[in-house]
Amino acid sequence: MVTETVENYLKAVETLSRQGEVGVARLAQELRLTKGTVTSMVQRLARRGLLRAPRYGSVSLTPLGRRKALDVLRRHRIIECFLVRYIGLDWTEVHVEAERLEHALSPRVLNRLDALLGHPSRDPHGDPIPTARGHLRVAKDVPLDRLATGARARIERVMHQSPRFLRTAASCGLLPGAAVVVMQSASGASGVQLRIGRRAPVRVGRSIAQRVMAVEVEQPRLRRRASRAARATDRKVGVA
Numbered sequence: 001m002v003t004e005t006v007e008n009y010l011k012a013v014e015t016l017s018r019q020g021e022v023g024v025a026r027l028a029q030e031l032r033l034t035k036g037t038v039t040s041m042v043q044r045l046a047r048r049g050l051l052r053a054p055r056y057g058s059v060s061l062t063p064l065g066r067r068k069a070l071d072v073l074r075r076h077r078i079i080e081c082f083l084v085r086y087i088g089l090d091w092t093e094v095h096v097e098a099e100r101l102e103h104a105l106s107p108r109v110l111n112r113l114d115a116l117l118g119h120p121s122r123d124p125h126g127d128p129i130p131t132a133r134g135h136l137r138v139a140k141d142v143p144l145d146r147l148a149t150g151a152r153a154r155i156e157r158v159m160h161q162s163p164r165f166l167r168t169a170a171s172c173g174l175l176p177g178a179a180v181v182v183m184q185s186a187s188g189a190s191g192v193q194l195r196i197g198r199r200a201p202v203r204v205g206r207s208i209a210q211r212v213m214a215v216e217v218e219q220p221r222l223r224r225r226a227s228r229a230a231r232a233t234d235r236k237v238g239v240a
Contacts, residue, residue: 004103007072009041010050013061014069018139021058070130075102075110077123077130082113084124091124092163092170125166126157126176126213142216144174144194145186145209153180153214160211173199174212 002010012030016022028038046053050065061069079098083089089097105113111132114120121137122128130136141156155178158169169175173196183201184193191205204212 002068005041006045006050007068007103009045010061010065010069011072011076013051013059014066014073017060022060023058027059067134070134070136072102073136074130074132075105077127078110078113078117078120079105080123080125081117081120081129085117092166094124095161122157122176124176125159125161126155139213140215141213143210144180144182144204144212144214145192145206147182147185147192147214147216149182149185151182151185151216152218153182153216154178155180155212155214157213158211159213165208165211168208169212172202172204172208173197174204174208179217180214 008031009027012027013022016026016030024039024042025035027042028035031038042051042053042059045051045065049062050068052060052062076098079101080091080094083094083097084091114132120129128137128139139156144153144155147153155174155176157176158166158174160166174180178196180197181195182192183195186192186206186209191203192209193201193203195201
């Protein structure tokens with residue numbers, strides 16, 4: 001039997017592992033527990049075959065632990081989609097509500113919700129939803145503060161889940177799917193200046209830019225130029 005506490009540990013390890021190594025101190029901070037409490041629980045989960053916890057090294061999921069962690073993430077993110085689309089909650093509210101509901105959802109109800117929603121691939125914050133078979137798409141996005149001046153990009157996801165942060169991001173137009181142009185890249189402690197959609201340029205602090213992930217897109221002008229160059233090359237070598 002996997003309890004709510006166990007599910008929370010496994011989900012936290014899965015989430016943190018995508019951002020770097022997972023130490024006990026980092027895991028304790030994420031779960032808002034003492035280091036001693038987390039150390040004891042990690043050892044118990046290791047004995048149950050859900051975690052790997054070497055004496056010196058980071059905590060990681062076993063294949064069994066990862067399957068269970070992805071199942072919790074799937075429930076959480078599908079619930080968020082449902083709460084936004086059908087219940088009408090704002091995207092700033094759904095994370096906490098999904099935390100409460102994710103442990104009680106049966107596989108049958110989860111599958112019905114997934115079908116009702118049209119099998120979404122992302123939650124309202126842009127995070128990928130694991131498939132029913134336990135596959136999670138690897139994100140290829142980067143934080144906004146790593147983009148160079150002149151880069152054109154599309155916002156993929158917003159990493160921080162606090163309502164205050166999400167409200168700030170929304171007020172700037174930093175929503176999943178939004179098109180952005182980097183007017184001035186981040187330098188030192190300064191933020192990044194962006195044009196988001198058709199809005200006037202806005203400067204976004206680095207603490208925000210580091211938590212908003214985007215994928216760079218090829219500029220239409222460059223695509224046209226590349227296409228013309230390719231056609232010219234084809235003509236030279238006699239390609240029909």
